[in-house]
Amino acid sequence: xxxxxxxxxxxxxxxxxxxxxxxGKRRIIDTNAVKTLKxxxxxxxxxxxxxxxxxxxxxxxVPDYIPQLPKLDESHPDWHNRxxxxxxxxxxxxxxxxxxxxxxxxxELQEGLPDKLLIGNSSVEIDRKVKRIILNSHLFDAEQQMLxxxxxxxxxxxxxxxxxxVTDRRVNKxxxxxxxxxxxxxSDSKTVRQRNVLHNLQFWYPFEKAGDLIQLQLRGDSLLxxxxxxxxxxxxxxxxxxLPDIFPVTHTVTLNTENxxxxxxxxxxxxxxxxxxxxxxxxxxxxxxxxxxxxxxxTDTQILGRSLMxxxxxxxxxxxxxxxDSVDILPRxxxxxxxxxxxxxxxxxxxxxxxxxxxxxxxxNVWYQTSRIPLFTSCQYKLxxxxxxxxxxxxxxxxxxFYNNS
Numbered sequence: 001x002x003x004x005x006x007x008x009x010x011x012x013x014x015x016x017x018x019x020x021x022x023x024g025k026r027r028i029i030d031t032n033a034v035k036t037l038k039x040x041x042x043x044x045x046x047x048x049x050x051x052x053x054x055x056x057x058x059x060x061x062v063p064d065y066i067p068q069l070p071k072l073d074e075s076h077p078d079w080h081n082r083x084x085x086x087x088x089x090x091x092x093x094x095x096x097x098x099x100x101x102x103x104x105x106x107x108e109l110q111e112g113l114p115d116k117l118l119i120g121n122s123s124v125e126i127d128r129k130v131k132r133i134i135l136n137s138h139l140f141d142a143e144q145q146m147l148x149x150x151x152x153x154x155x156x157x158x159x160x161x162x163x164x165x166v167t168d169r170r171v172n173k174x175x176x177x178x179x180x181x182x183x184x185x186x187s188d189s190k191t192v193r194q195r196n197v198l199h200n201l202q203f204w205y206p207f208e209k210a211g212d213l214i215q216l217q218l219r220g221d222s223l224l225x226x227x228x229x230x231x232x233x234x235x236x237x238x239x240x241x242x243l244p245d246i247f248p249v250t251h252t253v254t255l256n257t258e259n260x261x262x263x264x265x266x267x268x269x270x271x272x273x274x275x276x277x278x279x280x281x282x283x284x285x286x287x288x289x290x291x292x293x294x295x296x297x298x299t300d301t302q303i304l305g306r307s308l309m310x311x312x313x314x315x316x317x318x319x320x321x322x323x324x325d326s327v328d329i330l331p332r333x334x335x336x337x338x339x340x341x342x343x344x345x346x347x348x349x350x351x352x353x354x355x356x357x358x359x360x361x362x363x364x365n366v367w368y369q370t371s372r373i374p375l376f377t378s379c380q381y382k383l384x385x386x387x388x389x390x391x392x393x394x395x396x397x398x399x400x401x402f403y404n405n406s
Contacts, residue, residue, distance in 0.1 A: 078260045084206075085214045085255040087309060090289055094254040096301030098244035100308040102251045103209060105358045106351070106365040107241040113350060113368050114233045119401045122393045129182055130396050131388055137174040138343070138379045139386045141166045148288050171343040172284035173199075176222055179396070183403045191404055194227045196275040203313040204266040205320070209358050212252055215263060216313040222282035223314070225269065229277040230335035230406065233352045238364040254293055265325070267317035280337040280402050281314050283307060287342070300372060303340065307349050308367055311338040315353040328357045337402050344379075345372040346395045348402065373398070 037044050070076045093099040101107065122130075143166050150160040166174075177197075184192050199222050206215040269276045285303060292298055315336040323331060333352050340347040349369040355362070377390025 072260060076260050078262055080259055080261065082213060083257050083259060084261045084263075085212055085252045086217055086258055086261065087214070087255055088217050089219050090291060091254070091256065091306075092290060092292055092298055092302040093305045093309075094294075094302075095246045095249055096299060096303075096305040097308060098246050098301070098305075099249070099251060099253070100305035100312075101244050101367070102246055103214070103358070104309070104312045104365060105243065105355070106308065106312070106367045107238055107243060108367050108369070109234065109236060109238070109241070110368070112370060113348065116233065117350075117401055117405060119397050122396050122400075126182070126186065126396060127391070127393050130179070130393070131391055133175065133178045133182065134376060134379055134388055134391070135386055137171050137178065138166065139381065141170065141174060143167065143170055168286045168288065168343060169284065172221070172286070172341060175343055176282050176284070176339075176341065179399060180222075180224070180403075183396075183400055187400070187404060191406075194275065195279065195403070196225045198223045198225065198269070201268045202266055203268070203310075203317050204264045205313050205316045206263040206265065207316075207356070207358060209251065213263075214252070214255070215261065216309065216316075218310050218313045220281045220310070220314060221284040223278060224280040224282070224403070225275045226277050226279040226406075227275045228406070230279060230337070232333040233335055233350060233368065234366055236366075238354070238366060239362055241364060243364070265317055265320050267314075267321045271321060278314050278318050278334075278336050280339060281311060283310050283338065283340040285340060285342040303372070304347060304349075304369065307338050307340040307347055307369070308351065310340075311336050311349060311351045312353070312365070315351055316356060319353060319356060329355050329363060337405065339399070339402065341375075344376060345374055346398070347372045348398050370398070 034044055073079070087093075093103075144164050145167050147163040147165055147167065150163065152158055152160075180197060184195075198220075201220040201223050203218050203220060204215065206213065208214075283306070285306070287298065290298060290306070292302070315334045318336075319327060319330055319334050322334075330353065333354050335350065335352050338347075338349040338351065340349070347370065349367060351368075352366040354365050373395055374390070374392055375395045376388055376392065379386075379388050381387070
């Protein structure tokens with residue numbers, strides 16, 4: 001059998017070379033464009049006259065490739081000789097809630113939340129949806145990150161295998177966002193139109209306390225705002241109510257001491273926005289970020305104190321923006337609600353801000369709170385099956401009451 005050439009087959013390389021060979025023999029056609037332009041007085045330039053080399057000026061001093069950061073000493077532009085005590089997101093107070101009450105002059109008039117707060121019941125359908133939200137936030141999310149190392153106090157040298165899964169920060173964000181979406185679906189449309197949700201807001205509030213300069217620099221992980229301010233909770237006189245005694249500890253213990261700082265009052269929402277009034281601040285607790293400076297476990301009272309300090313920062317910055325920088329006793333109280341969670345335990349609180357004068361013993365601020373309420377007992381894989389145990393519908397009932405409060 002005789003082999004012959006394959007017909008009707010294209011060879012791209014051959015065609016390209018042939019095309020290049022033919023195009024390389026093309027001649028430049030004189031279009032008389034240069035002659036016509038010169039007749040009309042339009043100047044014509046050679047390419048080398050425009051694209052020629054230009055001499056660059058010589059650089060006598062070579063600048064640093066990486067700009068030098070200012071030194072953290074007296075030469076820093078924000079250096080102050082007076083020490084400023086700061087409280088930030090990773091801080092906890094040594095005496096917890098009692099120390100927070102002393103710092104911001106706040107008292108509790110009763111245990112639990114105010115009686116005027118109406119707490120309803122949850123249906124079977126709502127409980128089913130909340131359980132689904134818990135599983136989606138803790139187990140079913142697609143994020144796979146290296147989780148913090150597990151520790152066994154009885155075997156401190158034992159190295160556990162590294163765990164991968166959903167981080168605490170994402171669990172908190174997903175859980176709060178989805179619970180708020182569920183509450184919006186079951187709430188009255190008129191109420192929902194008056195609400196707005198903002199995330200990752202910064203609140204800075206500087207103030208004087210017993211001759212010490214203190215500044216709160218805190219983050220509101222989520223803030224529920226409303227078109228009308230919350231109404232005051234109580235009209236009871238607080239002049240005679242005593243503050244906790246934390247002697248021999250001072251109110252500035254475990255606060256950061258800084259000489260490099262800027263004093264700023266920051267409420268991040270402009271008054272021109274229709275829904276600018278704070279309603280409920282949602283605070284996330286992440287044990288890998290929030291730590292005790294003495295390397296001890298963070299206690300419940302320290303977490304409750306963190307709730308109070310963050311709620312005060314939101315209320316105080318809003319009061320300064322609304323009533324002016326020179327306000328002392330507020331013309332009308334500012335009420336802000338608080339929800340503090342680590343993904344399983346929820347803490348609910350309500351602050352009524354009456355005064356920003358934190359030195360004298362006259363009018364005090366009022367704080368209402370619950371204990372830490374578990375949303376569930378356990379949410380994990382057991383024998384390869386996602387399992388939720390010990391669900392408590394008390395949390396969703398409190399969340400609905402907070403959302404619909406006005």
